[in-house]
Amino acid sequence: MSPRATPEHPVPGNAVCLDLRAPLHDPDGVVRAALDVPQPVGDRRFLVLDDADQLVAHQLLHERLSSHGPARIVCLAVGTPGQRSLRRSLTLRPPNAGVLWLLDDPDDDALRPLVDVLSGPEVFKAVLEALADVVHGVAVPAARVLEHDLTDEARARSWRQAVEGLAGPDVPAQAPAAKGAPAELAALLDESVPPSLADHAWLPAHGRAGGLLLTCEEALDDAVEGYTRVRGPAGFLTASGRSLDLPGDIERLADSLRRFRTAVADAFTAAGGSRLTAEHRGHLRDRGIELPEMPREISRAGIVPALRDHTYELIGRGLPLRSVAARLAALSTRTAPAGSAARLVRLDEICSSDEVNRIAAQHFFTAGGSRPVAAATTGVLALLAGLWPLVGWVLGPAVGVLAAVLAHLMQRRRPNRSPDGRFDGGGSTGTAPRLVGGLVGGAAGAAVGQALALPLWAGAVAATVAVAVVLTLALRDWTRAVDDWWARADPERAGTVLREIHQLVIRTAVHDWLFADVRHHCSDGAGAVARLLRSLATTADTYAYGTGREYAYDPGPGPTGPAPGGDAAWSWHDWDDSAGDDLWSETPGGPGLSEGPDGPDPRARKPASPGQVPPPRSGVDSPSPAWLERRHGDGGPALVDTLVADLVEGTVRILDGCWAGIERDPAHAGRPALDERLTELLDETRVRLERDVAASPPPGGATRRERPDAARLTGVAPDAVARLIADDDPDLAVPMCGPEHLRLLSHDPSSVRQVRFVPETMRRGATGDDIWRGTAEDVEWTGGGRHAGVLRLVPLRPDVVRIVRAEEAGAP
Numbered sequence: 001m002s003p004r005a006t007p008e009h010p011v012p013g014n015a016v017c018l019d020l021r022a023p024l025h026d027p028d029g030v031v032r033a034a035l036d037v038p039q040p041v042g043d044r045r046f047l048v049l050d051d052a053d054q055l056v057a058h059q060l061l062h063e064r065l066s067s068h069g070p071a072r073i074v075c076l077a078v079g080t081p082g083q084r085s086l087r088r089s090l091t092l093r094p095p096n097a098g099v100l101w102l103l104d105d106p107d108d109d110a111l112r113p114l115v116d117v118l119s120g121p122e123v124f125k126a127v128l129e130a131l132a133d134v135v136h137g138v139a140v141p142a143a144r145v146l147e148h149d150l151t152d153e154a155r156a157r158s159w160r161q162a163v164e165g166l167a168g169p170d171v172p173a174q175a176p177a178a179k180g181a182p183a184e185l186a187a188l189l190d191e192s193v194p195p196s197l198a199d200h201a202w203l204p205a206h207g208r209a210g211g212l213l214l215t216c217e218e219a220l221d222d223a224v225e226g227y228t229r230v231r232g233p234a235g236f237l238t239a240s241g242r243s244l245d246l247p248g249d250i251e252r253l254a255d256s257l258r259r260f261r262t263a264v265a266d267a268f269t270a271a272g273g274s275r276l277t278a279e280h281r282g283h284l285r286d287r288g289i290e291l292p293e294m295p296r297e298i299s300r301a302g303i304v305p306a307l308r309d310h311t312y313e314l315i316g317r318g319l320p321l322r323s324v325a326a327r328l329a330a331l332s333t334r335t336a337p338a339g340s341a342a343r344l345v346r347l348d349e350i351c352s353s354d355e356v357n358r359i360a361a362q363h364f365f366t367a368g369g370s371r372p373v374a375a376a377t378t379g380v381l382a383l384l385a386g387l388w389p390l391v392g393w394v395l396g397p398a399v400g401v402l403a404a405v406l407a408h409l410m411q412r413r414r415p416n417r418s419p420d421g422r423f424d425g426g427g428s429t430g431t432a433p434r435l436v437g438g439l440v441g442g443a444a445g446a447a448v449g450q451a452l453a454l455p456l457w458a459g460a461v462a463a464t465v466a467v468a469v470v471l472t473l474a475l476r477d478w479t480r481a482v483d484d485w486w487a488r489a490d491p492e493r494a495g496t497v498l499r500e501i502h503q504l505v506i507r508t509a510v511h512d513w514l515f516a517d518v519r520h521h522c523s524d525g526a527g528a529v530a531r532l533l534r535s536l537a538t539t540a541d542t543y544a545y546g547t548g549r550e551y552a553y554d555p556g557p558g559p560t561g562p563a564p565g566g567d568a569a570w571s572w573h574d575w576d577d578s579a580g581d582d583l584w585s586e587t588p589g590g591p592g593l594s595e596g597p598d599g600p601d602p603r604a605r606k607p608a609s610p611g612q613v614p615p616p617r618s619g620v621d622s623p624s625p626a627w628l629e630r631r632h633g634d635g636g637p638a639l640v641d642t643l644v645a646d647l648v649e650g651t652v653r654i655l656d657g658c659w660a661g662i663e664r665d666p667a668h669a670g671r672p673a674l675d676e677r678l679t680e681l682l683d684e685t686r687v688r689l690e691r692d693v694a695a696s697p698p699p700g701g702a703t704r705r706e707r708p709d710a711a712r713l714t715g716v717a718p719d720a721v722a723r724l725i726a727d728d729d730p731d732l733a734v735p736m737c738g739p740e741h742l743r744l745l746s747h748d749p750s751s752v753r754q755v756r757f758v759p760e761t762m763r764r765g766a767t768g769d770d771i772w773r774g775t776a777e778d779v780e781w782t783g784g785g786r787h788a789g790v791l792r793l794v795p796l797r798p799d800v801v802r803i804v805r806a807e808e809a810g811a812p
Helices: 027-036 059-064 108-119 121-132 152-167 183-189 208-230 233-237 239-243 246-270 278-286 300-316 321-335 340-350 353-360 371-385 392-412 431-452 456-489 493-514 516-545 639-656 659-664 675-692 710-714 719-726 739-744 766-771
Strands: 016-019 044-051 071-078 086-089 097-102 138-150 594-596 599-601 628-633 753-759 779-782 787-795 801-804
Touching (some): 027 059, 044 108, 044 121, 071 108, 071 121, 086 097, 097 121, 108 121, 108 138, 108 787, 121 779, 138 710, 152 321, 152 675, 183 300, 183 516, 208 233, 208 456, 208 493, 233 456, 246 278, 246 340, 246 353, 246 493, 278 493, 300 321, 300 516, 300 639, 321 516, 353 493, 371 392, 371 431, 371 456, 392 431, 392 456, 493 516, 516 639, 516 659, 516 675, 639 675, 639 710, 719 753, 719 787
Parallel strands (some): 016 044, 044 071, 071 097, 086 801, 097 138, 138 628, 753 779
């Protein structure tokens, strides 16, 4: 028989399985390999497959299993044709050991599910306790077991979807957002200034740039103050407005702004490197920019932990590895310092030479509006003043002359002309049209007044109103004209430019100079993590698709290792419904066979080399043993999500070991060899998918999330299991012996011991609570596995089992 009935890779928490059946070329090696499997101190458990007629001969091998401390042993003794009695050594006596005698000489296909059931910690303990109540600690098992599993198509489909869910498709990079990012990264993304630097004097007044900034602000203040004084009645009608030099103030403002911009550009160029040095600090100080010490809100040491939290937060949101990598790559690009020289483009956008020239330009001054309208308005007012009989011949034309004088005064005191005449943008106030209109209107008004012979009081009122309106309109035209000229000149725009340049200097000082090293560290670290995630995604795709199969699994040599001549062990991924040797016995002498003393041994497996994958398992099911009923589902709604969550959790554990290297040298930390670790994770997850449809949690998982119930994983309802467990009919269990062996069994029903077992995942969920109500209380709820059912341990007649002491047995 092939020793492939025991698993090559021990399941954490399960009993360690070893096969001592003949032919066995290195029994000591098999025992050593079993002892090397880590187990908790004081809870060492072994499930031994042995030939029933070799139990005494292998006594020393059994004793060695307790050489590292007390051990509990359940021995599956496989009978031989014609065997009617059993010789057992004292080593296999209760309460720490027991024997299950399989009289019907089962093949490996029947042994595998039995080994699976017995190796579970709950069933192992229950069976061992039951054997302690059986005479001689030896019993013949009878069983009725249901197996819930997936179809080959469902398993392949779910595995493919799980790997796709882990790796994800290639996606374009997205601009990183400061919102939701850790504070250390948000400060680099939104180019904000730390609160501790809010009051820092970046451009001290005694420095070159600060002095120019102060000069600009003073010139702007002078211009604004002059404009405020000029636009009022005092600026128009009194000599105080004549002493103001608005064009000179604006010219001084433009010149100071030009020199301030040049000083800032010079500082950006002088310290334009991507890393700030002491020499750069000196250059900046010479140009009037004072840099503080590094603020407490951000430091190089906090960047990698922030990257780790951000990466895990993105992964926790369900983003696949390539999507997370794309976002981190965008973060790397965004935080990479380009140097302050790159800010010159933005400086030119804020304050270009054209902008400065526009501020310094001379603008034409225009008052009084349309000339025909001004002439007509003045003529009407003069006509109104001329209605006073006789006196109107003087007052009418006088009002026209007054309007012309006021227009001429606007021309003389226009704000775009310096007192000394250095700057003069020119102007037009409509003096001549007002004079002509006033004279004509005044003469016409005097003629009308003479003809109408109006009363004296009417003429006086008309003349007073005309003079008042002329003065009012002149003041209005002056204010409007000054405001229009000021708006076109727009020297206050320089204030906005100064503030924007100042803010640009602060952002540059913080992010291009102070934070240069931190930004380098963040950019390199984010790029390293992005490369890691892309590499892991590529490895996952290669694992799933690189061999041309829908999914592939190559566990390599396990803890027990392939022994010379055919002592290779079976692996969980081979525990299926296909023929026992389909995976590696296609042709004699072909790949996967080892040479034994008598030629090629079909039981021996050649260790797989890297990249080599066993052929897909056969789709033809081998006959199930009579005591086993197989139910295959198409996969439940939670299966893929559970597999993806397990893979993501394992990937996070892999990344946990990379952050120290990223912190130490992020520029070269993106290429460690993680393929092997990810392959191990994929192997382990695939093993659990094969073993119990991922119902058991991954080993070493830090997140203790609740596993879905079995129905949501397999798509098979647990109703049949509930009925089986609730049924007390002993005839349901099928004895593992032939009819000719029944006379060897005890016929005392009270001596039979029974173990009921059901995976915990089968009773979870709302539906499960209802269907399990009323079941037996002695059910062993197992932590994993895909089998549920009943084991009955039938004792043998006392004379069938013989206890042999060591001195009777002789040397093995």
